[in-house]
Structure formats: C-alpha cells, structure tokens
Amino acid sequence: MTRRPTLKLLVLVPALALVLAGCGDDSGDGGEAGNGGPELVNEGTLTNCTGLPYKPFEYEENGEVIGFDIDLVQMVADKLGVEQEVIDTPFDGIQSGADFNSGKCDISSAGMTITDERKQNIDFSDPYFEATQALVAKKGSGIADITDLGGKKLGAQNSTTGFDYANENAEGADIVNFEDLGLLLTAVESGQVDAGINDNGVLYDWVKEKTDFQVVKEFDTGEQYGMGVRKGNTALLDVVNEVLAEAQSSGEYDRLYEKWFGTKPPAK
Incomplete structure (x- = not known):
C-alpha cells in the first residue's frame, strides 16, 4: 500500500484545562521542565507522537486532536507547566524508537501495547489500559x-x-x-x-x-497499553507514572474513561 509522503503536524491548544489534585503547576515558568525536570525536545512544549486516527484514543475533530490518550498526556503537560503538541506519524517510527532517538518527540500516547520487543527500543510507563x-x-x-x-x-x-x-x-x-x-x-x-x-x-x-x-x-x-519515552529518559518517565497514579487515586482516570468510552472502567 502507499505510505503517506509527509508527516502531518498538528498542534493541540491546551483548552482542556484539566484539574487534577496535586498535578497542577501554577508557576507559569515552564514547570518542572524548566527547573531541573525532564529535558524536552522543544522548550515549553511536550511533544507527543501518535498515529491518527485511533478513535477514541486519538483522532482529529474540527481541526483539533482529541481523545482519551490526549487527555492523559495533557495531565503530564500540565504537571510540567508546558503545552502539548501532537505529531501524527507512522506507528513504526514510534514503536521502533526512531522518533525518540531522532528528537522528533518526547512521549508517545498511541494506544500502544507494552511488549518485550518494544521494550528493547523504548521505555514504557506503568500500564494504563487493558486491551x-x-x-x-x-x-x-x-x-x-x-x-x-x-x-x-x-x-x-x-x-x-x-x-x-x-x-x-x-x-x-x-x-x-x-x-x-x-x-x-x-x-x-x-x-x-x-x-x-x-x-x-x-x-x-x-x-x-x-x-x-x-x-x-x-x-x-x-494486552496492556503504556506511554512510551526515549530509552533511558527516566526523568520524564517518573513524571508520567506519577501523573497516572494520581489520576487513578483521585478518580480523574475513571471520569476520563467514562467520557471517552461511555462506561466505567472494568473492575480490577
């Protein structure tokens, strides 16, 4: 089949304004990313590589990228005090680690299953979705x-x-x-x-x-989904895992799950 000749760049304006107890950063100075926190590909921006469409996890509607994964990454961006930018790119570049190693993105939320093979190329967050x-x-x-x-x-x-x-x-x-x-x-x-x-x-x-x-x-x-980061990027991975844990404990994860899937998460 024909591959897409160019990458499609989509900027997500963070109008979501998610409120998560203990997750916000009101300093307005770049958050942890500017104060000894994770180094980002582009200053002031958490760049998220994903593969569109993958509704309801990530897809474009009225010129904006939205979805369950996008909302979760927005929490990470809010924690860091930066904006989220979404790049639509072929999935192979994500799971192979090439997009991280080339400096294209900081993180990937792409409905991506954690596998041993992919663990050789990228580091995964704690699991956040079962599939x-x-x-x-x-x-x-x-x-x-x-x-x-x-x-x-x-x-x-x-x-x-x-x-x-x-x-x-x-x-x-x-x-x-x-x-x-x-x-x-x-x-x-x-x-x-x-x-x-x-x-x-x-x-x-x-x-x-x-x-x-x-x-x-x-x-x-x-299968279980995880967010991916560059191999060895523990500073960012620690923030992602902290945000996911806080979302679970605060009930925000359940709210987002019901928003995008129309039902409560399955009982564990």
Whole structure:
C-alpha cells in the first residue's frame, strides 16, 4: 500500500484545562521542565507522537486532536507547566524508537501495547489500559472467527500486535497490511478486505456508527497499553507514572474513561 509522503503536524491548544489534585503547576515558568525536570525536545512544549486516527484514543475533530490518550498526556503537560503538541506519524517510527532517538518527540500516547520487543527500543510507563485483539466483519458475512478466513482477505495495521496475531493465527488468509487504522477500516467498509483485526476498543467504537458491521470475535491476548519515552529518559518517565497514579487515586482516570468510552472502567 502507499505510505503517506509527509508527516502531518498538528498542534493541540491546551483548552482542556484539566484539574487534577496535586498535578497542577501554577508557576507559569515552564514547570518542572524548566527547573531541573525532564529535558524536552522543544522548550515549553511536550511533544507527543501518535498515529491518527485511533478513535477514541486519538483522532482529529474540527481541526483539533482529541481523545482519551490526549487527555492523559495533557495531565503530564500540565504537571510540567508546558503545552502539548501532537505529531501524527507512522506507528513504526514510534514503536521502533526512531522518533525518540531522532528528537522528533518526547512521549508517545498511541494506544500502544507494552511488549518485550518494544521494550528493547523504548521505555514504557506503568500500564494504563487493558486491551485485547478483536475481529470486525460485515453482518451476515458468515465470518465468526479468524479460522473462517481461509482464502479470504484480512486487513491488519502495520507494526501492530494485531498484525502479529493475524500472521500467527489466520491460517490460509491473505493478510493485507495498512499504514493506519483509518485506511484499514475504510477497506473493511468498502469490501476491499473481508474482515479487519485490531484492538477491541477502537473496533467497538467504530461499529457504533457503522451499524452494518459487528465485532464478531475477541481474542484473549491480555494486552496492556503504556506511554512510551526515549530509552533511558527516566526523568520524564517518573513524571508520567506519577501523573497516572494520581489520576487513578483521585478518580480523574475513571471520569476520563467514562467520557471517552461511555462506561466505567472494568473492575480490577
């Protein structure tokens, strides 16, 4: 498939103004980033690399990047007393560590599963979301499981755990690789592929509007999302983990979860 020729730069104006007990910085002088805190790629800015669209985690609406992940990173930016800037970039550059090593970004919130392979390239925050792989297909297609795809086309997203799962388990299927989730779901809707595999959260969100389609199967892959930073960037990682812990204890995490997913987080 054709890769996007250029990167799309999107600046998120922090109008969110999230209030988190113990998380704010009212000094207005750059926060921890300017006072012995984490060094940032661009002074006064927390640069967040992500791959759009990945609704409801990160997507563009009316010229602004919004979503569950974006709100969480905004808390980190608020803690540091800086603005958040979002860069849309192919996912492979994130999970390989290339975008961090080249100085493109400080952090990545991209619905990214923590894996041992990725840990070799980047450092992860504490887990903040549980996910699993799922299969989406048109209603009445006769597809109920990945084993029904022999001789059929299965769409998967490049460099993702869904792509890996498809290659390991979709015996006899023709796996079609797509650069991002938007292209993958467009192919499912148009019939270019017979089914698509990706994380359950984004697929369930998609079928709310695309009512001719359904999530036909979930696979118990036991995945957890983490935010990524450059290998060895413990100063920033410590702040991210502190913010996530405070969000959990204050109830702000639950509020954001319900805002973006329409339900309370599953009980642990």
